[in-house]
Amino acid sequence: MTGEPHSVLDVQATLGEGPVWVKREQALYFVDIKNHRVHRFDPQSGEQRSWTAPCQVGWVLPAEDGTFLAGLQHGLARFDPANGMFAVIATPEASMPGNRLNDATVDADGRVHFGSMDDGEEATTGRLYRLDGGAVQDSGLDPVCITNGPAISPDGRTLYHTDTLGRVIHAVPLNEDGSCGEPRVFATVDAADGWPDGSVCDAEGHVWIGLWGGWRARRYAPDGRIVGEVRFPCANITKIAFGGADLRTAYATTARKGLDAAELEAQPLAGNLFAFDAGVAGLPGHLARLG
Template identity: 45%
Template sequence: MSAPELLWDCQCELGEGPVWDAARRCVWFVDIKGRRLHRYGVDDGSRQSWTTPDQTGFALPASDGALVCGVRGGLYRFDPDKGDFERLCEVEAGRPQNRINDGFAAPDGALWFGTMDDSEQQKTGALYRWAGGELSLMDDGYGVTNGPALSPDGATLYHHDTLDKTIYAFDHAEGRISNKRVFAVTHEGYADGPSVDSAGVLHVGLFGGWGVARFAPDGRELDKIAFPVSAITKAAFGDDDLKTLYCTTAWLGQDAAARKAQPLAGGLFKLRVETPGLPQNLIAL
């Protein structure tokens, strides 16, 4: 395993949602509070950025070459060639205090994502599944949602309530979940975005924990990958061999002294690992 390497000092206030786009050989990620969508080309280090319609929690590749973005108030289709956003679906019109946070594309082409109270005070967040144009409420009562992610066999779905530092596991089959239970609790920082490798090990960004925690499929914490910044929001596998972890970070909530002590906070990092991740799925459009 290599040490984390800074790729882009983009100074995201709340960087989130790195995702590998194999077709374009790039990593997409967002700055939620900065209302920006970023693209990093892994071959040439190219960088592009777009302004999003509102706070955006994720941007995931879709089957038609576009991206599906979780924008506050709805799901949007983003055309990278034209640079425009088109709304696909309204989300939580009755919960105006909420915004969309992390998301995941399942092997069947469904989109799973969570919502949260933007002030991070109330447990008004929920977990949704969007497939075939239909939005389904799957679970409710979260403070800050992160994930979800699936085990390699698809039988276990993981989803976090970051406010409670808690990772939940569900039984999963054919787009349905049951048997919610506590999988693990983080003790160094708050459980942020998760990804799963091909051995079933869960990689969890630690907001305020200075690293990425690794959990075995039985919930045991294996170790922590140390970082030079305190808030790691998500680690996602990429590159041709899926052995590179691309990690977003944040400076949200830091005072002037903390920002001076962590000048690289908010940057995009990468590191090499021994066990590959799982291929990035495409959302069916």
């Protein structure tokens, strides 16, 4: 945790989220949920490309067939950057119009673990699901208002699942078939430090958490101890992703959402994409298997 974060892309996202390193392109993808945008950043050239989603988009993940899986407001969709089209493939919460999909990760078998949330950030209607072989299955975990993370340990045996408003990160055993065991509390976040947002694991099995309203990202040891922090010049840090040829560059998405005019003036870099030297390598990403 040696590097100081610096802004590498001035996008001023309302709600930047879901950064993911795409090895086949050596590029970083991320989204601006509230502005319905998917962004691609090439760190070698500095070039940016963007696409407009049909509604709020929580994340995009590279898939085995060369396209992407997108978590749209009301369902999963195949996203093809070649033509900018989104084709819905599943609507797990069709009867819950107040919910939207929020965050996701892929395990070593190509299963996609993804969560939902109440878009009004009040009702306890957010659940964790997995897409396995083309079918969506409920994790069976208790619902929360805002699901976040999730992240998977290097050995694939633990899923870290965040209850953002509860300020709790749970460690959940993952069975061989991708189903979840009994969760335990991995870490809690004090009110003065903000809310735990997205998470990701590094190659040493430590968990990185972006802190909304906390001006920082934290690194937690596998036993839940805080072992480091990276401070940012803006308050809302949403999620970290590891990229670059050696996976040692950490990228961070941030957000302008909820900041008033005075706060935005004091945080001119809010909503931008940041990068810093993580001092440790991340994990190679897995490709989503769409069925």
